[in-house]
Amino acid sequence: MRQIFPAAPDDDVDVRALYASDERARPDRPWVTMNMISSVDGGISIDGVSGGLGGPGDKAVFSALRGMADVILVASGTVIAENYRKPQTPESLQTVRAASGQDPIPRIAIVSNSLSIAPDHRVFDSDHRPLMITHRGADAERRQALAEVADLVDAGDDAVDLRSALDALYALGARTVLCEGGPSLNGALVAEDLVDEVCLSFSPILLGGDGPRITRGPELPGALTLSLQRVLQDENFLFFRYVRR
Template sequence: MTDDEVYAAYAPPAADWLRVNFVSSADGAATLEGLSGPLSGEEDKRVFKVLRARCDVLLAGSGTVAAEGYGPLVLSAERMAWRRAQGLPEVPVMAVVSRSLAGLDPEAGIFTEAPRRPIVVVPADLPETQLEPFREVADVVAAGTGAVDLPAAVAALRGRGLRQILCEGGPRVFGDLIADDLADELDLTISPLLVGAGPVRVAEGRAAAEARPLELRHVIEAGGNLILRYLRGSTDE
């Protein structure tokens, strides 16, 4: 597939859209040796980069940001050129969801070297003493009490014009998005690996009230990987 074909394959069906991107092993593990990276190959990373180029904001939990070593959200020259051609800013905004800000460093490159000012999404009752260092390097969005209220957080992001949301996890954030019925799309790469018992699934944490039906939009086989795109609530026929 050409780059244009990959971009077209992931065109969002609506102006407001929240997609989640994960990789898992063939037996359902979301991590290998504690990280998702070892499950991902060249084919999965190609989709990963296209999805980043297509979004207005990249949403990730603080645990994933810390564990996976997220740096500043930057794109290649080719991806930035594609965004400019679509009338988009050269890079998306990075938004980090955190219940307590524990494990996040306001001096880390994800904040201090970001080409666009990042966002931290936190509960409204978090002490100002914890928030103050982050206000220097990021916009603070307060949503919920005691824990992040994801429906309110998503509404706040869209209120800023960040309507195309890409979530890269972690599993607990994805579990909460399912429970709150916020996920419009799951982009899942199944890696040809057997990991065995132990690692978490792609969705963890709070249980959903019911199963959410999905429509399988495409299956791409590449390098032994199955690259799946599932939609729900799509009007794109």
């Protein structure tokens, strides 16, 4: 892995240290980083999952971003499609996180209006309970079932309000939130101008078709501009880091 922008003399960068050194701070809510992978022609999945697009470099960036996050924010549909589980954080990194005041393992926060995810899904680990971000009008029986395996956070009356959700995470101590999708959740965050950073892995693949992009939702009334901070290269993969201007 080498850094090609800004130009750097080292052809073998420490990916984890590099992403950990980036400044991420807001005074009012958690800093939100969106991390996604895309093919050259904009596709984000093969047979419904993103894994086929990645490679060793993408896994390194994915791990580094998870390593800096207080909370991993993800839609319930993505949890099901990608078969999420508890974050696999190396013990050495757990020690570093604990020493800096973070929880040893980032906490998963699952966003769901319907609470349709099964309580026996493997993401629900008794030693590391996820958060379930939902709304006060969600089905009472499903709320009760999921409250056995997760901590429910109400953000909104009839649908999840993402600004309220971030406020709740901030009140719980989260200062950095890593959003891993899917496209509808990404699009909703972008529509509210709640994304501070975009990390985009570019896979050297053409997929064709008319599949989803990294965001889904109504067209914005005005484009949101980003500032390019860094580009890494690993063989034919590129890794971009942008921040909101």
